[in-house]
Each structure stands twice: as structure tokens, then as C-alpha cells.
Amino acid sequence: MAKPYPEEFRRDVVSVARKHEAPLAQIAKDFGISEGTLTNWLKRADVEEGVRPGLKQADAEELRELKKRNRLLEQENEILRRAAAFFARGAAPKMIYPLVLDLAGDGIPVTVTCRVLGFSTQGFNKWRRHPVSQRDWDDTHLTNLALDIHRDDPEFGYRFVADEIADLGVTASERRVWRLCSEQQLWSLHAKKRGLTRKAGPPVHDDLVLRQFRADRINQLWLTDITEHRTDTGKLYLCAIKDMFSRRIVGYSISDRMTSGLAVSAVRNAIRLRGPVDTILHSDRGSQFRSKVFVRTLKSNGLTGSMGRVGACGDNAAMESFFSLLQKNVLDRRRWATKEELRLAIVTWIERTYHRKRRQRGLGRLTPIEFELLSQRATAVA
Known part of the structure; x- marks a missing residue:
């Protein structure tokens, strides 16, 4: 089953299409999607902006939340009704756990019952495993x-x-x-006093790459880093993830704030598009990559983290080379008036030029997209 495209990627493609610099068919081809998909994205964007009638995504989510809340209220009412009848029989409080089992058999989650009745799910589960x-x-x-x-x-x-x-x-x-x-x-x-200063934490991962930026298969080794560039309306930050097998940018996120959420969003976009297995994600020791939410994201999706040394740019040189190329071909070519203008330029260069037009000698004079396609065909034949 095909994975959905990241929302950030869809917004960027729609923004490029609305500039009408090329036919829809050409834009769809440049970004690696079908023309029908692009047309649907444009229609959905018109609905979200009120140009076209239809149910907006926010309204649909609100409707789902209302239905979920209504179902939860019905469950809570049933719990209270059954509990009142249970206590009316004179049952001791310690014997209320059987009621939870009865309600679970009727489809009411144990967590909901425990919350309504005022005790922890841990206590109930312990009672199920051992006599209390x-x-x-x-x-x-x-x-x-x-x-x-x-x-x-x-x-x-x-x-x-x-x-x-x-x-x-x-x-x-x-x-x-x-x-x-x-x-x-x-x-x-008032039990613990907070310190006045905080020191940078230690690395959260070992260096598993050791400057050996080579991969024998897709999704074996990813590199990531963050770069920034100034516009007349403020700075814009890009977090990109590069697959060292094909040198393709498999995930990226762009924002006007350099937070851990920027790095997490790039990783999630890459995971949705690639579905990695046994993948190493290598980065420097930036605070975004040492944050708890970033580490949890890697762990929950089966990715193995890796980190270089402090102040050693060579430990992530292959990623730095991509940013240097981006700097020469896009960032430093002109002065950028707005963040949105620079954002669209970055996205267009990555998806249209770097992925599909710029041939690399390290890939046998193929583009990253061509190299991946040939590798997949060779694997299928083998």
C-alpha cells in the first residue's frame, strides 16, 4: 500500500503549481507524482481556503472528535449506571475489578472504566495477574x-x-x-531547587559511521543536518535527510524556527515516504538531534541514531557537501525578499533539479532518481 505524501510536501507542490510557470503535467512529472494527484491536491487546497465548496479538513477532524467525544460520554454513562447497580448489591470496594472485566467484555476500554471509577489501570492489571x-x-x-x-x-x-x-x-x-x-x-x-545554569548534555548516540559515508542498499545510512539562510523578513531553516546509497534527499522540513520539531518533522516525512528498516541516522551534536522527542522518534520507528564529535564538521562531511551545493545554486544566487519565496526555490531545486536533472559522477552519471530505479530493477531481477 502506497504511503501518503507528507503534508509539507503537498503544500509546497501546490504553491509551485499555483505560480503557473509550467503546465500541471510538467509540474507533476518534476515532483514525481501523477497529474491526477496534483489536481486533487489543488482542489483540496481550494476547499481549505474557501474558494471551492466542501468539507474542510479542520471541520472533518472536528466532526471526528465530536463523534469520539459522544462515544466516550456514552461509555462513561454506562460505567456509572453499572457501577451504581454493582454497589447497590453491597459489594466491597476491593471487588470492583470484576465489574471492569464485565464492561471490557461489552466493548468499553479498561482505561476509560478505571478513570471514571477513580483508580489506576496498573492496579487492575496487577489484580488480573495475581490475587490481591x-x-x-x-x-x-x-x-x-x-x-x-x-x-x-x-x-x-x-x-x-x-x-x-x-x-x-x-x-x-x-x-x-x-x-x-x-x-x-x-x-x-519546593522539594528541589532549580539550578541557575545548564550545561550541554553528552551525546545521546555513539558514532557508528566514523566518516565511512557508503551504503550498499537503500535506507541503510541516512545523514541529516540543519542549515539556515537570511531573507528580508527573517531567517529560514532547512533540515534535510540524505540517503547515502542514492544521495537522494528522502525527507526535509522548512521552518522559520530552528527547534527540535523541525528535525522531528523531517524524520517523520522521510519515514512516511521510505518506510526504513534497520536504518542508521547520523547527525552532528546539535541540540535538536539530542532532544528527547527526537530520540523517541528514532526509537519508536526502529531507526538507530549515530553522532559525530563536537566541532568536527568532517564527521558529517557528506551532508555538508549537499548544503554547500544548495548554497551555491540557490541560496547565494540572489537576495530573497520573503521566506515563502526562498522556501519554494529550495523545494523546486531539490525536487526538480537535484533529484531529476543533476547527474552525479559518483552514481555513474545518473541522477538520484535514475540510480534508485535502476537499483530496484536490478534487485527485482536478481
Whole structure:
């Protein structure tokens, strides 16, 4: 099944098509899509901008959210109705877990039931795996009390929580309350002082490339980096990802802010288009590539991170060479009035010129697109 094109890529293609510098068929060919697909994208853009009647994407998402919310309210009402009947039979609170199983059998998620009834899903799952001892139940009861007390006043530490529990007539040692609060990470807001300065963190990945920028197959080794260029309305930042097998730019993102979201967006665009398996993604030690959200994105999609040394541009030289080429062919060719003007120029050069017209000697005088197609055919024949 074909993967959907990234939204950022679709917006850029529509912007280029609306400039009417070439027929739609030629623009579609330049960007590697069908003319019908481009026509549909233009129609969707007209709907989103109110030029053409139709259901906007935001309205469709809002409708889906309303349906989801309505379904959730129906589930919550059913939980409360069944719980009222359950307690009316005089059942002890510790026996409410069977009700969760009954509701799950009727299609109501366990997480929703636990949230409505006011206890954690972890406690329910533990009960399913093992019989609940009285000690476990007492700890759960104390934990719920501590959560309620701490929620009312987050400044309370475990000592104040223990005092409040004692005032409610529940017997529990201060040490036991400390253990339960530690497990739930219930700390006083004033428990830890924040430092005045923060040092840059260590590298989050080892250098798995060691300046050997060669790959024997598609999606074996990717390189990434961020470059910037000034316009009359401010700076524009580009994060690009390069496949070292074909030297194709498999994903990129452009923004007026150099944040971790820029790098994450480029990675997600590359993943949607390529579906990588056992891929190494190599970068420098920029803060965007050391951020938690970037590392989580790599891990959740099965990518292996790699990082060069601090201040060693040669550790990512193959990516720097692409940016140098972009600098000479686009960025430094003229003065750019607006960010949108520069954005379209970058996108057009990557998709039309670099991918489909510029032949590279390292690829046997083929373009990246031609090299990939021939490699795929050779693999299919083999």
C-alpha cells in the first residue's frame, strides 16, 4: 500500500503549481507524482481556503472528535449506571475489578472504566495477574488518599500527606507513606531547587559511521543536518535527510524556527515516504538531534541514531557537501525578499533539479532518481 505524501510536501507542490510557470503535467512529472494527484491536491487546497465548496479538513477532524467525544460520554454513562447497580448489591470496594472485566467484555476500554471509577489501570492489571492481598489493597487505598491530598495542595510533601491521612482516621506509618509517595512521584513543589545554569548534555548516540559515508542498499545510512539562510523578513531553516546509497534527499522540513520539531518533522516525512528498516541516522551534536522527542522518534520507528564529535564538521562531511551545493545554486544566487519565496526555490531545486536533472559522477552519471530505479530493477531481477 502506497504511503501518503507528507503534508509539507503537498503544500509546497501546490504553491509551485499555483505560480503557473509550467503546465500541471510538467509540474507533476518534476515532483514525481501523477497529474491526477496534483489536481486533487489543488482542489483540496481550494476547499481549505474557501474558494471551492466542501468539507474542510479542520471541520472533518472536528466532526471526528465530536463523534469520539459522544462515544466516550456514552461509555462513561454506562460505567456509572453499572457501577451504581454493582454497589447497590453491597459489594466491597476491593471487588470492583470484576465489574471492569464485565464492561471490557461489552466493548468499553479498561482505561476509560478505571478513570471514571477513580483508580489506576496498573492496579487492575496487577489484580488480573495475581490475587490481591490485603496489604496490596491497603497500599492502593493509601495511594489514592495521598493522590487526592496532594492534588488539593501540591505544596504538601510526604510528611504533610502522612499527617492528613492520620486526620482521616487511617493508620499508616510515615515511612510507609514516604514509600507510596515515592512510587507515585508525589513531591512537594519546593522539594528541589532549580539550578541557575545548564550545561550541554553528552551525546545521546555513539558514532557508528566514523566518516565511512557508503551504503550498499537503500535506507541503510541516512545523514541529516540543519542549515539556515537570511531573507528580508527573517531567517529560514532547512533540515534535510540524505540517503547515502542514492544521495537522494528522502525527507526535509522548512521552518522559520530552528527547534527540535523541525528535525522531528523531517524524520517523520522521510519515514512516511521510505518506510526504513534497520536504518542508521547520523547527525552532528546539535541540540535538536539530542532532544528527547527526537530520540523517541528514532526509537519508536526502529531507526538507530549515530553522532559525530563536537566541532568536527568532517564527521558529517557528506551532508555538508549537499548544503554547500544548495548554497551555491540557490541560496547565494540572489537576495530573497520573503521566506515563502526562498522556501519554494529550495523545494523546486531539490525536487526538480537535484533529484531529476543533476547527474552525479559518483552514481555513474545518473541522477538520484535514475540510480534508485535502476537499483530496484536490478534487485527485482536478481
